[in-house]
Amino acid sequence: MSHLLRLTHPIHLVGGLTLWGIWFVAIYGGLSVACTVAPPSPDRDALTGINVVLGVSTLGTAILLLWLTWACMKASRRTQVRRERFFALASAGIYLFSAGATLFVGYPVMFLPPCI
Amino acid sequence: MSESKDASLTPETRRLHEGLARVWANPRGLGALTVVNHTTLGLRFMATGAVFFLIGGLLAMLIRTQLAFPDNNFMSNETYNQVFTMHGTVMMFLFAIPILEGLAIYMIPKMIGARDLVCPRLTAFGYFCYLFGGIILTSSLFLDMAPNSGWFMYTPLSSGDYSPGSGSDFWLLGITFVEISALSAGVELVVSILRTRTEGMALHKMPLFAWYILAMALMIVVGFPPLILGSILLELARATGMPFFDPAGGGDPVLWAHLFWLFGHPEVYIIFLPGAGIVATLIPVFARRPIVGYGWVVAAIVIMGFVSFGLWVHHMFTLGIPQLATAFFSAASMLVAIPTGIQIFVWLSTLWLGRPVMSLPMLWILGFLVIFVLGGLTGVMLALVPFNWQVHDTHFVVAHMHYVLVGGMLFPLLAGLYYWLPQVSGRMPSERLGKWSFWLIFLGFNITFLIMHWTGLLGMRRRVFTYDTAMGWDIYNLISSVGGFMMAGGVALLILDVALHFRFGKPASQNPWNADGLEWAMPKPPTPYNFVSLPRLETRNPLWDAPELPRTILEGQHGLATIDHGRRETWGSDPLTGKLREVIHLPTNSWWPLLAALTLALVCISLLVRLYPLAAAATLVAVGFLLRWSWENGAHPKAAPDATVAPGQPPLHSRTMNGPGVWTMSVSHLANGSLYLSLLFGWFYLWTVAPEWQMPAASPLAWPLLVGAGVALTLGILLLAKLVRRLRRGHDASLGTGLFVVAILGALQSVLLIGTIWLAKLAPTESAHDATLLVALLYILIHALLGALLCLLQGLRVGYGFVGAEAPLEPVVVLRLWYYNLVVYWSLFVAIWVMPTVLGGTS
DSSP states (O other), X not given: OHHHHSTTSTTHHHHHHHHHHHHHHHHHHHHHHHHHXXXXXXXXXXXXXXXXXXXXXXXXXXXXXXXXXXXXXXXXXXXXXHHHHHHHHHHXXXXXXXHHHHHHHHGGGGTSOSOO | OOSTTOTTSOHHHHHHHHHHHHHTOOOOGGGGGGOOOHHHHHHHHHHHHHHHHHHHHHHHHHHHHHHSSTTOOSSOHHHHHHHHHHHHHIIIIIIIHHHHHHHHHHHHHHHHTOSSOSOHHHHHHHHHHHHHHHHHHHHHHHTTOOOOSTTTTOTTTTSTTTOOSSHHHXXXXXXXXXXXXXXXXXXXXXXXXXXXXXXXXXXXXSOHHHHHHHHHHHHHHHHHHHHHHHHHHHHHHHHHOOOTTOGGGTOOHHHHHHHHHHHHHHHHHHHHHHHHHHHHHHHHHHHTSOOSOHHHHHHHHHHHHHHGXXXXXXXXXXXXOOHHHHHHHHHHHXXXXXXXXXXXXXXHHHHHHSOOOOOHHHHHHHHHHHHXXXXXXXXXXXXXXXXXXXXXXXXXXXXXXXXXXXXXXXXXXXXXXXXXXXXXXXXXXXXXXXXXXXXXXXXXXXXXXXHHHHHHHTTOBTTOSOOOGGGSOHHHHHHHHHHHHHXXXXXXXXXXXXXXXXXXXXXXXSSTTOOOSGGGGSOSSOOTTSOSSBOOOOOSSHHHHOTTHHHHHHTTOSBTOOOTTOOEEEEEEOTTTOOEEEEEEEOOOOSHHHHHXXXXXXXXXXXXXXXXXXXXXXXXXXXXHHHHHHHSOTTSTTSOSOOOOOXXXXXXXXXXXXXXXXXXXXXXXXXXXXXXXXXXXXXXXXXXHOTTOOOOSSOSSOHHHHHXXXXXXXXXXXXXXXXXXXXXXXXXXXXXXXXXXXXXXXXXXXXXXXXXXXXHTOOTTTOHHHHHHHHHHHHHHHHXXXXXXXXXXXXXXXXXXXSSSSSOHHHHHHHHHHHHHHHHHHHHHIIIIIHHHHHOSOO
């Protein structure tokens, strides 16, 4: 199984988007549950505990994905095998897209109240 | 190029051709029903899909006739409801998906250098499920019982209270039946692409079309099960009154919307991706240069496949979801524009840097580019929540949807039709008729649907069967109807062109478009075995880099050029590198797929007419047929009793521990897991969101029985895994006995689960909690029974000598099922017993 962890393996083509998908489901599901269990007062703006948790998870996920982008780029430069370089570069692109997607989707937590 | 009669071939090569023709022969007459070959079945899929397209198109013409004039009484409102529901249903489920799957079934082995798909009997089974499901569903039109709740069957409109006839049942049962077909094709396409590419075709060298189909097939595997679950729940609700979607019983109608769109949005991309695959195949051929940015396209495909699963709520913006949640989905919906844009720019760059030649297929590609880009732009508009609210359920949405689907799927499909027609028939279509057909369809389409954007912006809601002239929509609707009939005229010309070309078309040369793809390296029309010999390939453009391939393949100069063994064979290769791993021996013609599908059709009809004992009996017979089918595998006399292979060749796949069967089981579990996760989603959704959900203070399930069942399952796995480890070392002593013991443990698990259900005294018709619990318990019970049954059969097969140290594959496949059961069982135990017990009985 250790070969799957190498950043030149094509499993990383889906790694970034899997992380993005888990984060996406978590923030949507978490938001729904939080709004059912402990909704903040409707008078409050975006600065609520829910938004802070969502924002932190967004930043954390984006940082992880950006690090993986960098690591894939490095792996692509290290390998001499064309196939491995191809997958490392493609994976880097997809990790980068996933990081951008995380920030873009998560950005509204800065200005929208969570449960209205 | 003519076959074995080719005078330049040596006598030895001619004997090889004759042997291949004998072993791969398709029977005629009644025996044609036993054919399992991908070429024949792919064509059957496409021909059947074309018939359903005509039915769906006829329904569209009825809709446009009704809407052409205000206050029109051409149809009653009830008939109109049935017509628009069936138009959407037929086009989405009986035309778009199956015809694209048919194309993939036909093309993929030819493009990747294989002789057939990896599970030929599954191809045949899938076709018959599609055919019978489609017939059952469309028969409702002639019985005046057609569904009338719209193609997405929203509850409560589709429930027993508001749709009391059989229409919704036809939809739910018919579509579920058809989806068996989609899933079976999805699974085998994934495994075939990953494991049967010809020698040397590494993953990053395979044709882009194969990447697109791989993504589509995986999306089918993951995306269809939520709808299958939703359909099962809704049919249970209609047949027995289980309140999954009834707020009074603790259910929630929005759960249906979630389950439907969890399927429905990816469905759009499932339809688009093969279309884009056709575009990515044709553009380099007509630009006369390799595609620009192959890696970019692969990345875009992967991104599109994933992101499309994160958009489903954008169909539900008006359901009262909090702004922040809608903002997430709005942003995710806009993101899809990025991979789409990458592909568009790659195609444009390829044309820009190439030396494009204009031809009939290219005309359709240009039509695609125009229409699809416009549809994509209105898609970004609809991703904006405030705009979406304004135009929701209006003709604007209908126009957008048709721009995306007709532009993204029909135009590329017709480009592909004209491109590959010579490959199928050996003749060229008429350029003149083809151009007339294109312009009629292109102009007719835009006249119909461009105008419909305005009709929608003026406030005309979809699904209204008539309108008052004071609304000011008259002229727009009339123009749309005229355009619709123009388009129908174009389709009629297209049919005429295709029909005439079989008789009058000019004979096609070996490679009429000077294409690069391997599918042009075979005789035309293709033989059932595709290639006489399987070449080693390390290029993305085989016929450009090695134009002699058609000849050398025909002369048997490459791999697997033997037939004395009498087996149907293709290469089994490494999914990443394309290095050879096995010789896959494929099953030959069989009645079992037809019999199994026929019996399932009987199940479907019995459920429709509510003859439940007959449905139960037919289910048992169907299971019997499927198991009998599985009996003819491995070392069975009808499969590969003799494991001898030519010197230097890898072993037969059934004599290894990692044959394609293991992959097929694993990919099937992706589908199964998706269904299970949808069920878990339903459980937690109702628990947290449904206003009247009642969680009892204490779980009604007896934990000692549940734990006992889990222990039996766990012990069974431990023993089965040990048996497989011993097999891996070449030891099969006591294998049969061990498998029987595992079967007994599976049976014990089943008995304990039945006891749990019996003692729980659930009231599934009164509470959504009990109904969901019952479905979850039945789900793991079915798996427990299946695990026990398969181990029992494996034990018997050891006794017959079909499984053992020499043929060790099958226990490995069954072990995958048991691992799946283990994960599902204990996670479900946590979800339905531990969590409610720990968190307590709150709603």
